[in-house]
Amino acid sequence: MSKWVWLIIGVAIALGIVGLSIVILNPVYYYSGSLTHGYLGMMNWVYGGSGLINNQGYYGYSYGIYSIKQALNMVSAIPPYAHVYPSNNTIVFSGSSINLVVVAMMGDDAAKMFNTTPPSYAHGDVFIIYGLINPTIVVPSGSVMHILFINLDDDMYHNFVVTVAPPPYPYNVMPYVAMSGGMGPQMMLNMRWLPPANYHSGYAYGYEYTIAINEPGIYWYICTYPGHASNGMYGELVVR
Structure with a gap:
């Protein structure tokens, strides 16, 4: 065979080895575009368009603008499959299809608005999920979670990322999360920080994405700003 044929074969083999290394070494996998079916590693992510996860259809990653009133109504409307326990700041979800509405705001504002207390470790901005601040979320393995995140903070950028990297977190958290195998390049590209809400005009920025977590264990949701x-x-x- 000619040297060009051998060169093409060599490049194909090298790419195959790189791909296999990624599958073996990285426990969390991310997808761009449409995903037709399946499960790899611990999490499946879908960005853009629509697709199927575990034979269920969901929309992928998308940005949007929401009215602040609409966002507050949605994050306060507890779905029937969510069991909220304020005493230990926990929400337990049942079923395999879960809608999770999350908003971000300053901790003092959240405490006053939702008449609740932030966890002792929270000293600034926080997440609010169905009336609780930074709650522990419990879901069944194999659940498909459709996440809607809206930034209601009036002066700060935020995002909402699910990761396997545990606290404590460094000031610049993104390299730490990336090295843990808990964030892929597509995740870092899409989960950009949303700008502050415009309370004068009554609107805020948000995004939606779908995640399937098939492996039992402990995960974390964080803001990477x-x-x-x-x-x-x-x-x-x-x-679990």
């Missing part, structure tokens, strides 16, 4: 996770903007996600 520098200093936010290290200041307590995170919560526990238990998959």
